[in-house]
Amino acid sequence: METESNTGAISVIEFLDAVKNSGKTKRWQLDPFTTPESIFRALLYGSAFCMVLLLAGILLTLIIESFPAIKAFGLKFLFSKTWDPVTEEFGALPFLIGTLITSFLALAISIPFSLSLSLYLGEYAAEDFLSSLLRSAVELLAGVPSVIYGFWGLFILVPVVRFIEIKLGVTPYGVGMLTSSLILAIMIIPYSASLGREVIRLVPIELKEAAYSLGATRFEVIRRVILPYVVSGITAGNILALGRAIGETMAVTMVIGNSNFIPRSIFAPANTMASVIANEFTEATGTLYLSSLVEIGLLLFVVTMVINILGKQIIKKMSVQV
């Protein structure tokens, strides 16, 4: 079989032969493309390379397609408050602000809940029926389509928020940034909670037992042993959740009020980058209009990338050396 192997491709029989003989023959005598190991490795490298290629391709397409808008508006696109399809004047500032505020607010709302959920599931709950039920419920929440969250938000959450707004004496729109942050928070809790649970379960039992043997209470073990150990993992989970909040489209569109102004309060209606694309892309005509929408997509891409890179740095700083 060594003689035929120069073609680079092998049949199933040759493959099985190679597996059978791999113990007998010295591996290094074989052609690099015939051992199962090297084929598998080539496959892995290939798929990984394809992912990078895909990412570069998306970025390149976004840049090319948004070129007319970049040429027409330049940096003004980032700072202009006007989004006027009639006069073809486009600025992304209201959407940028809307996206950042709603997703960070959602993250802030979600952290206490996701942290306590992951602590309970990872540390407190015994492996019984109740905890597995709770775990599946959390996982199920992550799988609910976002349009369902949107409908629920529109018909249940919006009236509740409107009631609160009436009590507070602000304009009772019901929809707006607070409502969408609440919806987003509910949507991202399952992500950070299940990741948090996984890392909490990975805390070495020896560390915990050592703390207990020194007389630490359960709360003290959580605060002084578990939390410092898992803080980087929890942060990673929250950054993943934040990424989802930034890109979420359907549910946000349904409850944010879609008004292209810079919001003055958290009760005010606003708009996000993802929802303006979803709303206006289908009926957009005219090169400048279309390419401005693509440029918002590019901006969304860059914002997600920046947050991911910053997140990685934070995780690096936070990691404890055990």
Next chain:
Amino acid sequence: MRKALFYVSVAIALLSCAAAAPSHAASVELLGAGATFPYPLYSKMFDTYYQAYKVKINYQAIGSGGGIQQLISKTVDFGGTDAFMNEKEMKKAEVPILHIPTCLGAVVVTYNLPDKPKLKFTPDVIADIFLGKITRWDDPRIAAVNPEVKLPGLSIVVVHRSDGSGTTYIFSDYLTKVSKDWAFKVGADKSLNWPVGLGAKGNPGVAGLINQTPGAIGYVELIYTLQNNMPAGIIKNKAGNFIEPNIKSTSAAANIDMPDDTRVSLTDTAAADGYPISGFTWLILYKEQNYSSDRSKERAEELVKLLWWMLHEGQQIAEPMQYAPIPSSAVTRGEQILRSVVYNGAPLLTK
């Protein structure tokens, strides 16, 4: 006796089958794409047409803008659009494109007020509400035209479409005609830079938000208020009559002096009994049907036949489905336009 009856009925069945059998090849499948508003009507029309003539029509409701683009890139036999192609778009196509009106749509001002009163609106009041100048329901200008209604002291919450839409186009086209202020500050398009209000996606989104928000006002397609039993504002038209939006008053809006190519905006119609926020929806096609090397004459003939049918028999399907049929004057115009469709310079319709 019984046997004879059986033979007779078999004979009749065979005969009627033979009569209904299509005389032409059934291999042609026409492609169309465009406006979403008339899609339910078109589906029904095309289905009926298929039953009768065995010609399949595949229509993708991708939006008016997409319909125009697909026609220009010659990937479909016909496009559908709620807003007629402007000069710039016509120029982009390089060769003449024809518009055939198929039905009418109307945009209705709807609101959420206690006891669902029937309200009258004048054009300037609507414009100022949507400009954010009138902010309360008990504003004297609303009260002036509705003396018999006790208006609540509620704030007005404006709800508009957040997605680009032909509905927004017709509504803003109307406001541009009736209000100088609106024309200057906002203008007409499928998406706008709204001075006030909340945006919601699609007719259901707007209707849902209005139904939930006390004091809300917004605009949806007529068909949507008819199906959902929502209040509809009665609007003063150009002739000074207060017109309730319904299928009849929408069709009546097209009773005007029309340009030969039917590319006309019907908003703020001069028709005395026409509802002022109405508009045609069109199918668009090339005047010269031999526009690409692989386009057969048979295909072009089938297309013209279909459009002719939609102008005549097809119109009877409109009203039961709560679409406004086009008036006879528009049918005549449509016939003239269809007669001008040619293949290699020779007219396709000879009757």
